[in-house]
Amino acid sequence: MNTTPPVSFGLTTPFAAALRVRTPAMKVDRDAILFSAKSFAAAMLAYYISLRIGLPKPFWAIVTVYIVSQTSAGASLSRGVYRFMGTFVGAIATVAIVPSFVNDPLLCSVVLASWIGLCLFFSLLDRTPRAYAFVLAGYTTSLIGFPSVADPGAVFDTASLRVQEISIGILCTVLVHRYVFPKPMTGQFTGKLLAILQDARRLARDALAGTPEENRYDRHQLSADLLALRGLATHLPYDPAAVTPPREALNLMHDRLARLLPLTAEIQDRINFLRIGEGDATNELTALVGEVQAWIAAGAAEDEAAAQLIAWARSLQKYLGSNPATSDERVEANLAGHLAEMIGLLADCARLGQCANSGRRPQTAISLHGSARAKGYVYHRDPWMAARAAMGAIIGILCGCAFWIWSAWPEGGMAVSILGVCCTLFGNFDAPAPFVVKYIVGTVFGVLTSLVYSFAILPQVTNFAGLVAVLAPAFLFAGSLQARPPTTFMAMGITLTIPILCGLGTHYTGDFAVSLNTVVALFVSVGFGAASMSLFQTFPSDIAINRLLRFSRRDVCRRALGDAPNEAHWMGLMIDRTALLLPKLKASGKASPDLLDDMLRYLRIGYAAGELRKRAPYAGREAGAALVELLFDVATGFGGRSAPTQAAIVDLEQRIDSLITLMAENSQKNGSRIVDLLIDLRFAFGSRGTPRGAS
Template identity: 35%
Template structure:
């Protein structure tokens, strides 16, 4: 099968490695020609900036340039004024790095790289300049020039030679996502979806990853504007589909095996929808006919409606949403793949106000991470100043870099340790180059030929997701530690000192981070779950109508964080994640709040009382089953709403209450005394 793929796709990793090495050599040659003081910074910058996708490379290049410029400017302002008070200088640099790291973690988008780089660039420029503060401006200017040169070369080569656009990658991922969505939809309709919770979570995870990829589209000149617009239009559909499938799974499970035997009309409808899902022709007329058939099956709710009748109505409404969602995804697919105009596509599903781009932010964890970075820097500075070590500046510099780069991980010490191990490997490789391979080299061509095997390998490792961090650590550290200049000037003592300081800085970052911020995935998962319950409490307390988009964005952001940590969540709390129950309950609460404005005072009082009880329970809840007393409050609201035949929003309110009841108490007995349909039967 791999032979059917285009040559450039099959060998994309090797092509990326060759392009990255070519860009690095171009940056090095130009820096040497311009006689820049540290040409190796330009070379290292290529390995930091380069990404397999051209748009991602350009995006990171822009943020890296901004961060470098800001960090250089702060270094020029800070070092000359505090160089005579080393303790204050160290404190100021540590405070700046921690502040920038805090804002980086709170931002949570690719833009956060600019904040983080603004922080540790001051450490990279400022600490080595302490011994020669008069040249701080020249050092900062050189840093900006050399980083800019590396960025330009990386972006130029990436977008000129065999570029890989984000649009093509997004189209490939979307195709896989649609295939998975269709498969899960058919399994749900066949009654096999109850054991597919983890796959629904993965479906959501893939949608969020595709959304992250969209951030770089603004920097991708290879992607058609129609593709970018189509992906934005698909965003709410892709994020909502897993929750709707989970609701369909839940309703079918609640009705049980008798659903197909007692209601043959529904069984035939399920089969027709399944056949339509498989049909790739995607004619809009077929979707409209299905909607008419679904509508014809819907019972009319009113006084005396039984639990089955309410459940079936809820199920059919979710089926209508499923058909609309899949039809829209099918219609927008060609716009993503071929760049056709998506504005001509008439969307069937109305996501109301959409999904706000709200990300989960843990301020406490960000503050701990920032404090840990500051502590690691100050510890290395104390060792440096106390020992009077001439080459000790590398220690706090690397402490700043290590503490910042991996701060977003659950346990940053794992990433820092891995970075340190491969940095040590890079030191060994650099030692072989500096003292065995490079001394005989006398021409630039020979230098490039000698560097090629190692640095092409580093680029190849960078291109593969499983080894990206290894390749980046080797490439960046090898280029930096090799410190290539226009003339060979390697000194073993200086190299050994800087290497030891390098490792000490990483070890300090590990020790301090383990003490201050090594909390692990389970602890973070608990915090995310807790924040989700608080959001549900806020949703239950508010009586407004226009916060659905922001709530959905926030809940999806938290759910994404939980999906990444499922293995670390205790079994007692995992149900809240596997069934997407928090998301479903929250959306039903908001829909219920919207419907409550048109209910009679009796129904309104019962629903408001239930919402207040829910809010109180949610604020004190973290994991495990909800208090059973809430079930009585929900059933009381259901009873009042069922007996309210004059309310225009009666049906919407009932559906919201059903969603809340099933989301919080999926294993509870059926509501009321009716265990089967009262009145009409769906046949």
């Protein structure tokens, strides 16, 4: 059998072999060069087709290729779909707005700016790659609408032509990235998934060893990794790979990894409190911990071994919890139950990982633990922050429109249209200005290159092949920059500037005065955009951090009162908030471990409080009343604008201890589970983590 892989488009095997990776650095360079070559080929193909069918501004097809192109085939297709949808909706909105309000320039400006702000608002609420469609709906209106104010009768033709030019660019991008050395998203996704599963096993192993400083970073980083994994998963339905991980398996795995994050903290607290391994704990419990460590080290993939360990842990939990003589024995029973849960989660993840790699849907009975119903990733959304950013964009655009109307600047329509693009394109950052600065640096390079092309090189070109040859160096260089995340925005400044300033149309149209006016409008608009976004669209990191923490405390209050989503939704939401908190803490320079630990503590308290609220009616009359009162006080402590005081926490801890004693004497059916949850709540408050015997 011939096992030689096929080579696309007749490219020779030696050339394919030359693309093989030797080192990680060479892989990055290889991928960047290949991406740049494919993007340039797609851009020239789109340009050629646009010229052949007589479109008046074919350079928009080139610009579209570089905006849509992504490093994987699936991401390029999904981005192309979202761009087309956004462009089409934006064009319709422009055709509806401009002719209706053109006789009142101020009102027309307000309506256009409001539409752009509304699109930005929805893009910030969506928080998935689909948000790009909202961004495009906004800045397409900006690009078409403001320049069309001077000639409103042609707005329909302009919008129609723009949709055609952009559609050609999208089509060429998708075809080239899909069929010329395609790079499937599935491979990147699978690699990330395997890395996360390895990190989860290491996190569990470190928790069993009781090493908080070693796994603190891993635990919080897992939140960011799950967010990145979700972003990659959004592109999977568009990927050309033969095997695509089923959504159900991915959602199930996310739920289990989300639960594993606080569970490892629970286990670590018990390990440190009981001083497992130092001779203070029950011998059989110490042996169980050792066996679980060995099972995890072996890969945590043997279902039979997992089932035996779970049975052992449950048996030990029942034995230790049946008639505990001391509070420490209750903690030992609680730890045994958590070990059983963690084993089940890890076994589930190993099995679900196999389903994801093979493309098989998980069976109904996949789970050794918990429910097989999947919730999946849950996004935190902040309408107030989104509205504030949208209002900032509207104010900035209206300020630009006011200057344009007041000065009667001939290039004002173009300047305001670019300003609208900046306000929407960079509006999803808390502090957009640094990214705009990178874009300006690329724009400077693009302007200088465009002037050289326009007045020194392009006048000498007499055919399309020659044009492709002279454009190749600049675009290949910019494309390689675009493939590298640190220089992506700089590359955008180059690839979006050269086609427009060079006027790559149906024939050479070099005019120094026009080019100079365009350059002035470009730098004025981008510079004003950076200043405007610094004033109106920049959010201090402290405000964003405090809002995330306040939202989390509010939801702890809601869960304690029984007015909150289920446990899977709660854990997913808190995982996302932790992932959002990580870069904000890095930007603010705050003591990130402490605030991240606060977020994890809120997750644990909210989980235990919500579960206790559901079981309160079954706790018996006296214990149930005491439990409801306790939860009400927990809600009161977390319902304010600040965290509960240390004195309030100490009081709650004392009441939890009393309630544990009362429930231990209760013969109700759910008594042992309520005791477990009360122990969880007690440890989540923090002070119970002191090892026994320590002063």
